[in-house]
Amino acid sequence: MTDQMFDITLMVNTFPGLSETFIFRKAIGLARRGHRIRVIASQRGPWEAFETYQPLPSTLTFIYLFGERRTGRLRRLLVGLRIAGQHPARLGHLACLALAMPGGVAHRMRLFVNHLAFVGLETDLIHCEFLGIAANYPLLGALIGVPVVLSCRGADLHLLDHQQGRRADYIVQLQTVAAVHCVSEEMAQEVTRLSERNDQLWVNRPAIEFERITPKNDYTATAIPRIVSVGRLVWKKGFDYLFNALYRLKQQGIAFEAEIIGDGTLREALQMTLDDLGLTKQVHLVGPVPPDEVLQRLRSADLFALFSHEEGISNAVLEAMAVGLPIITTDAGGMSEAVQDGIEGYVVPVRDIAAFTQRLGELLQDAAGRQAMGKAALSRVAAEFTIDRQLQVFEQLYTQLISSSVESK
Numbered sequence: 001m002t003d004q005m006f007d008i009t010l011m012v013n014t015f016p017g018l019s020e021t022f023i024f025r026k027a028i029g030l031a032r033r034g035h036r037i038r039v040i041a042s043q044r045g046p047w048e049a050f051e052t053y054q055p056l057p058s059t060l061t062f063i064y065l066f067g068e069r070r071t072g073r074l075r076r077l078l079v080g081l082r083i084a085g086q087h088p089a090r091l092g093h094l095a096c097l098a099l100a101m102p103g104g105v106a107h108r109m110r111l112f113v114n115h116l117a118f119v120g121l122e123t124d125l126i127h128c129e130f131l132g133i134a135a136n137y138p139l140l141g142a143l144i145g146v147p148v149v150l151s152c153r154g155a156d157l158h159l160l161d162h163q164q165g166r167r168a169d170y171i172v173q174l175q176t177v178a179a180v181h182c183v184s185e186e187m188a189q190e191v192t193r194l195s196e197r198n199d200q201l202w203v204n205r206p207a208i209e210f211e212r213i214t215p216k217n218d219y220t221a222t223a224i225p226r227i228v229s230v231g232r233l234v235w236k237k238g239f240d241y242l243f244n245a246l247y248r249l250k251q252q253g254i255a256f257e258a259e260i261i262g263d264g265t266l267r268e269a270l271q272m273t274l275d276d277l278g279l280t281k282q283v284h285l286v287g288p289v290p291p292d293e294v295l296q297r298l299r300s301a302d303l304f305a306l307f308s309h310e311e312g313i314s315n316a317v318l319e320a321m322a323v324g325l326p327i328i329t330t331d332a333g334g335m336s337e338a339v340q341d342g343i344e345g346y347v348v349p350v351r352d353i354a355a356f357t358q359r360l361g362e363l364l365q366d367a368a369g370r371q372a373m374g375k376a377a378l379s380r381v382a383a384e385f386t387i388d389r390q391l392q393v394f395e396q397l398y399t400q401l402i403s404s405s406v407e408s409k
Contacts (some may be wrong), residue, residue: 005336007036010131015041015062019232019262021291022315023129024207028053029391031060040065040121049290083236085228090119090143097139115139124402131156134173134261137168138349145409147178147401152187154259154312154333155236162195171195178401181394183312185333188397200396204339207390208318208381214300215378216324219408221367224255228301228325230294231308233285237360238351240273240305245307245357247277251254256360257299258283261294300325301365302370308332309350319380326373328359338385344377 003259008030016024031284039062057075098112118140126141127149128134132160134150141148150173160170174180174195181202182188188203227246231237239260246258260270267285274280289297294316298304303329304320311333318338321327327345330352341347364368 002397004402005034005036006124006402007122008036009038009121011038011126011128011137012039012041013130013133014043014045015039015064016045016047018049018288020129022208024050025207025357025387026391026394027060028057029209030394031057033395035059037061038063046146047404052292056224062345066136069087087119088323091116094119094139094143097142101139111139115143115390118143124135125398125405127151128177129153131170132166132175134177136171138173141178146224147405148175149181149397149401151173151181151183152191152312154184154187155310157187157190157196158310158333159402168397172266178405179397181397184337184338186265186334198403202325202393204390204397205385206313206315206318206333206391207385207387208315208322210382210386211321211324213295213322214299215322216374219324219367219371219374222302224257225302225364225367225370226300227256227258227303228261228298228320229305229307229308230259230261230298230320232262233260233266233270233316235266236308236310237262239270241309241351241353241356242305242307243270243273243277243279243283243354245360246279246283248353248357248360248366250279250282252361254364256282256364257284258305259297260284261286261289261297270295295319295323297367298325299324302367303328303345303360305360305375306330306335307336307356313336313338316379318385321377321385324374324378325349326363326370328356330356338380339377340380343373344380 010027011022027039029038037060041064094112094115098108101108101111115137121144123146125147129151130408131150131152135217160167171194174191175197179200179202180191181204182191183206185203188201192198216377233239247255269283274283298320304325306314306317308330309332313334316330317327322345327339329339329347330350331347334348336347339345339347348359349353
């Protein structure tokens with residue numbers, strides 16, 4: 001823990017978010033270490049799902065932009081002007097910054113309105129937890145006069161070549177912020193490929209609250225092993241490929257049950273896929289559940305499967321490892337940095353249904369192998385993916401940037 005205490009502003013989309021519990025844990029962890037943590041979010045998340053974290057540290061505060069619901073641009077302008085009117089010097093500075101930006105009048109006006117709510121912000125450092133957030137607020141660092149960090153976690157970076165409309169804005173942010181945080185070595189290499197950036201590129205892998213997770217204590221072989229997968233029901237998670245692998249296992253006469261935890265835009269389509277494949281008795285779409293219930297379901301499972309096309313490093317996989325489950329995953333993004341093939345589970349190529357089916361079938365029929373890999377997974381997470389380690393790295397990053405910023409003023 002550092003002796004210096006800072007005022008840190010974290011920028012997120014939803015707080016707290018069921019699919020972004022890692023940001024919630026980070027915010028609480030830093031606040032408990034004595035830092036003043038301010039979370040600024042676009043919208044309010046389901047606080048009722050996070051009751052076990054109460055009471056919150058007194059050094060943690062959160063702000064929902066323009067109230068707790070999304071608003072139109074006119075209301076944003078009015079609310080923002082009311083806030084900014086108390087800081088005329090900064091308001092004028094914002095106007096100059098916006099006018100100096102490339103693009104048409106409409107674009108400059110949009111930037112001016114988007115930043116109004118931040119004119120009165122006093123903080124030591126701003127951390128945009130996603131690349132898209134940094135691109136939405138490109139003037140924050142110059143407006144407030146503090147370092148800005150952005151995080152690259154997965155699709156926002158990996159799919160950048162397909163985002164032609166905003167690709168240039170994203171790359172500018174990768175090049176100009178004070179530091180870039182990546183969740184894997186693979187992602188850091190991708191940042192360099194896209195932006196040619198090599199300096200202040202920090203790899204800080206995801207982490208879990210290991211001490212809050214109770215591992216499995218029963219590896220007794222069951223007649224029908226249970227597979228669990230956790231993730232948003234979206235294209236990049238590859239659930240249609242997973243279902244294809246499960247269909248092949250059923251055709252081979254291998255017994256299993258599977259639970260898919262999460263929700264998303266593809267839920268109806270995936271349910272129809274299960275119907276078409278005749279898997280509705282074996283595979284169940286559970287929907288979204290609170291974090292504590294996720295852990296309960298993991299403890300009652302026998303193995304965890306992830307068939308993603310794109311990832312940073314999956315927090316769901318890390319939690320499954322902390323429970324003591326063996327993992328079968330693709331090598332998407334930095335997943336091979338978390339799961340060592342043949343040790344904590346198996347790693348197969350992205351979209352390789354045949355290889356995934358083979359490895360899944362092997363583990364379903366090998367109770368002793370599941371136990372050995374599950375215990376190895378538990379040991380690896382305990383050694384390398386704890387929240388304390390992650391918070392220490394963030395503190396090192398923040399200390400360096402804030403100290404340099406103070407010295408330069």
